Amino acid sequence: MPTVEMVEYEQSEGLVREVYDDILETRNITFIPNFWKTIASHPPTLARTWNSIKEVMAPGKLDALTKELIAIAVSATNNCEYCIYSHTAAARKQGMDDEMLGELMAVVGMFNETNRLANGYDVDVDDVFRRH
Amino acid sequence: MPTVEMVEYEQSEGLVREVYDDILETRNITFIPNFWKTIASHPPTLARTWNSIKEVMAPGKLDALTKELIAIAVSATNNCEYCIYSHTAAARKQGMDDEMLGELMAVVGMFNETNRLANGYDVDVDDVFRRH
Amino acid sequence: MPTVEMVEYEQSEGLVREVYDDILETRNITFIPNFWKTIASHPPTLARTWNSIKEVMAPGKLDALTKELIAIAVSATNNCEYCIYSHTAAARKQGMDDEMLGELMAVVGMFNETNRLANGYDVDVDDVFRRH
Amino acid sequence: MPTVEMVEYEQSEGLVREVYDDILETRNITFIPNFWKTIASHPPTLARTWNSIKEVMAPGKLDALTKELIAIAVSATNNCEYCIYSHTAAARKQGMDDEMLGELMAVVGMFNETNRLANGYDVDVDDVFRRH
Amino acid sequence: MPTVEMVEYEQSEGLVREVYDDILETRNITFIPNFWKTIASHPPTLARTWNSIKEVMAPGKLDALTKELIAIAVSATNNCEYCIYSHTAAARKQGMDDEMLGELMAVVGMFNETNRLANGYDVDVDDVFRRH
Amino acid sequence: MPTVEMVEYEQSEGLVREVYDDILETRNITFIPNFWKTIASHPPTLARTWNSIKEVMAPGKLDALTKELIAIAVSATNNCEYCIYSHTAAARKQGMDDEMLGELMAVVGMFNETNRLANGYDVDVDDVFRRH
Numbered sequence: 001m002p003t004v005e006m007v008e009y010e011q012s013e014g015l016v017r018e019v020y021d022d023i024l025e026t027r028n029i030t031f032i033p034n035f036w037k038t039i040a041s042h043p044p045t046l047a048r049t050w051n052s053i054k055e056v057m058a059p060g061k062l063d064a065l066t067k068e069l070i071a072i073a074v075s076a077t078n079n080c081e082y083c084i085y086s087h088t089a090a091a092r093k094q095g096m097d098d099e100m101l102g103e104l105m106a107v108v109g110m111f112n113e114t115n116r117l118a119n120g121y122d123v124d125v126d127d128v129f130r131r132h
Numbered sequence: 133m134p135t136v137e138m139v140e141y142e143q144s145e146g147l148v149r150e151v152y153d154d155i156l157e158t159r160n161i162t163f164i165p166n167f168w169k170t171i172a173s174h175p176p177t178l179a180r181t182w183n184s185i186k187e188v189m190a191p192g193k194l195d196a197l198t199k200e201l202i203a204i205a206v207s208a209t210n211n212c213e214y215c216i217y218s219h220t221a222a223a224r225k226q227g228m229d230d231e232m233l234g235e236l237m238a239v240v241g242m243f244n245e246t247n248r249l250a251n252g253y254d255v256d257v258d259d260v261f262r263r264h
Numbered sequence: 265m266p267t268v269e270m271v272e273y274e275q276s277e278g279l280v281r282e283v284y285d286d287i288l289e290t291r292n293i294t295f296i297p298n299f300w301k302t303i304a305s306h307p308p309t310l311a312r313t314w315n316s317i318k319e320v321m322a323p324g325k326l327d328a329l330t331k332e333l334i335a336i337a338v339s340a341t342n343n344c345e346y347c348i349y350s351h352t353a354a355a356r357k358q359g360m361d362d363e364m365l366g367e368l369m370a371v372v373g374m375f376n377e378t379n380r381l382a383n384g385y386d387v388d389v390d391d392v393f394r395r396h
Numbered sequence: 397m398p399t400v401e402m403v404e405y406e407q408s409e410g411l412v413r414e415v416y417d418d419i420l421e422t423r424n425i426t427f428i429p430n431f432w433k434t435i436a437s438h439p440p441t442l443a444r445t446w447n448s449i450k451e452v453m454a455p456g457k458l459d460a461l462t463k464e465l466i467a468i469a470v471s472a473t474n475n476c477e478y479c480i481y482s483h484t485a486a487a488r489k490q491g492m493d494d495e496m497l498g499e500l501m502a503v504v505g506m507f508n509e510t511n512r513l514a515n516g517y518d519v520d521v522d523d524v525f526r527r528h
Numbered sequence: 529m530p531t532v533e534m535v536e537y538e539q540s541e542g543l544v545r546e547v548y549d550d551i552l553e554t555r556n557i558t559f560i561p562n563f564w565k566t567i568a569s570h571p572p573t574l575a576r577t578w579n580s581i582k583e584v585m586a587p588g589k590l591d592a593l594t595k596e597l598i599a600i601a602v603s604a605t606n607n608c609e610y611c612i613y614s615h616t617a618a619a620r621k622q623g624m625d626d627e628m629l630g631e632l633m634a635v636v637g638m639f640n641e642t643n644r645l646a647n648g649y650d651v652d653v654d655d656v657f658r659r660h
Numbered sequence: 661m662p663t664v665e666m667v668e669y670e671q672s673e674g675l676v677r678e679v680y681d682d683i684l685e686t687r688n689i690t691f692i693p694n695f696w697k698t699i700a701s702h703p704p705t706l707a708r709t710w711n712s713i714k715e716v717m718a719p720g721k722l723d724a725l726t727k728e729l730i731a732i733a734v735s736a737t738n739n740c741e742y743c744i745y746s747h748t749a750a751a752r753k754q755g756m757d758d759e760m761l762g763e764l765m766a767v768v769g770m771f772n773e774t775n776r777l778a779n780g781y782d783v784d785v786d787d788v789f790r791r792h
Contacts (some may be wrong), residue, residue: 002253003352038255042366056242061232070239076780077209080247085261088531100193102570107202110188113773115212120736121134123170129217135748174762208384220399234438245377252340266517267616302519306630320506325496334503341473344511349525364457371466374452379476385398387434393481472648484663498702509641516604530781566783584770589760605737608775613789628721638716643740649662651698657745
């Protein structure tokens with residue numbers, strides 16, 4: 001149970017209802033996920049966050065699946081359980097299988113390791129890696 | 133200057149030299165980056181880390197560029213300056229331009245934000261996002 | 265169930281009992297929260313942590329509610345579930361409503377995002393932001 | 397030097413110029429900070445981030461200074477050097493002195509400590525801290 | 529329930545079975561912990577991770593218990609619940625009692641605090657702490 | 661240059677001077693490190709932090725070197741450059757050589773990796789790892 005009361009679809013009105021309807025249509029789903037029902041406790045945060053995500057996740061030079069993989073990578077690094085489940089579900093819908101997830105997690109794990117080696121020894125950036 | 137003395141190519145011998153030669157050949161580069169010269173202060177860590185990275189970064193179901201993008205996502209989330217520069221350089225070599233990097237950073241930023249909203253309100257995972 | 269056995273009030277004696285009594289009185293509560301009962305498994309950590317928190321959280325130039333909001337900000341950034349619930353409860357007791365929490369979470373989310381943009385691109389600090 | 401080329405005011409046009417002019421006016425400053433010049437390498441990220449920050453940082457139930465203090469708290473927890481300097485400078489402009497900063501840092505430090513005690517022992521949330 | 533299906537010992541074959549048998553023998557246990565059954569969904573990650581851990585955790589200049597204490601320190605800092613329980617159990621098996629755990633958690637908490645003080649004020653490294 | 665003015669020994673008086681003298685004597689050094697000179701901008705934080713560290717780092721069931729190794733592990737995981745240098749210097753003074761540091765960093769890196777595998781797949785804690 002989150003630390004605020006969730007706003008159910010039936011209770012929603014005004015800005016919240018508008019966003020809810022846009023979520024249902026854009027995502028082509030038939031329920032409002034708990035994340036949105038929770039942040040709806042502060043309507044401007046709901047609206048801003050949804051509009052930002054809609055813009056950021058639209059396919060561009062990176063396709064939608066790649067963006068979901070990156071979302072999983074970030075969520076696994078930060079340990080956000082909700083986000084891990086929701087983005088894993090979204091990525092699976094777009095074709096991610098266990099092998100792709102395995103490769104993703106291997107890369108995520110690997111660089112969480114090397115990040116600490118580089119920071120822990122305070123390695124200097126090679127000049128050649130900087131822009132000139 | 134890192135917290136240990138780096139092992140230059142010319143000084144290297146045995147296991148370290150072997151790994152160095154494999155790095156030069158596999159990566160098709162003509163110098164040993166500081167990261168490897170630093171962890172060479174502990175040869176088993178150098179060998180294990182290089183062999184792991186070589187395996188993990190080989191193209192599989194995810195291509196090499198996607199893996200580098202994930203490496204940048206992890207490094208930006210953790211704030212590893214060395215890793216940000218080295219993986220950005222590697223991704224550029226494989227075709228990443230400013231627009232792709234911009235989309236990547238937008239996704240990374242976005243989910244670092246929503247991770248905190250989900251955790252900060254302790255949102256419950258929707259049942260539908262779990263495997264059944 | 266934590267990884268150590270909690271020390272119940274009834275079992276407590278000596279230094280632990282003293283700290284427990286001080287917690288009950290200072291906080292004006294009638295039970296010992298699990299956090300304190302858990303770290304009481306190591307009495308010096310209980311005593312030092314309680315004394316530090318009592319000093320740090322006393323109203324100063326920042327008032328008590330502002331300090332609780334900062335505690336929530338830190339706990340949401342780090343994803344400490346226990347801390348999120350206990351500090352949210354404490355802040356509500358001091359008058360925080362859903363709208364204040366919403367604004368707080370919006371700020372926390374926002375800067376977790378911009379922190380990654382600044383780090384991920386390795387932006388240089390503007391000279392004007394440094395002391396002179 | 398960041399990993400992309402910064403967009404100077406003089407070079408800016410279209411959406412980037414519009415955002416730059418809004419930053420100068422809203423913040424009442426006479427230069428574009430490096431953060432904005434860097435993310436301007438991806439104009440949609442510049443526009444979205446600026447509009448979000450402008451909305452989030454506007455005084456609401458939390459005043460502007462409290463929001464800056466929270467920004468410092470998040471940035472210190474995440475170790476974002478750029479953000480630490482820019483938000484410390486902004487908070488000083490709004491009246492933060494060394495004593496307030498000292499209290500802020502004490503709270504930030506304290507809860508980064510207790511977050512690990514709570515997580516490291518996996519303390520169970522007290523029922524009374526949950527909503528009912 | 530993890531986001532992939534776990535591979536039970538009875539179902540395992542080939543590389544997975546080999547690793548499972550090595551885990552049972554090396555660790556002298558009679559069941560495969562969930563961690564290994566989960567990452568077995570991607571056999572190369574199972575094999576590489578197990579071989580790396582076996583190498584890294586073997587007693588060297590640091591003894592096995594010290595290495596487990598460090599594993600707890602990292603897991604508490606990152607908030608990995610699974611890892612906290614498994615490494616705490618492993619350390620207890622090797623003789624860690626509540627007092628040692630208390631001292632460990634005190635050190636972990638303390639430096640999570642001072643890390644933020646040092647970063648939040650951006651303290652310069654003293655020359656004398658660098659190698660010369 | 662930190663975000664506050666450091667308090668030099670010569671300028672120090674009262675509580676700050678007392679703490680400075682205790683640092684010089686307890687640590688058997690002849691200068692005040694920048695960390696203390698920086699947090700001295702808020703004398704109560706200086707005094708509380710010093711007293712806490714003195715207590716926490718005193719040899720107990722864990723010896724002083726083990727405690728310094730844990731301090732490095734935490735600082736590398738969090739990426740605190742100042743802390744990495746100061747604790748590495750302190751550990752070397754107590755006998756840590758490159759091989760010990762190498763083993764330490766290997767363990768730190770390894771569990772930063774497995775922490776993300778465990779969290780990213782959301783592995784359930786094995787019952788046997790919990791206390792009974």
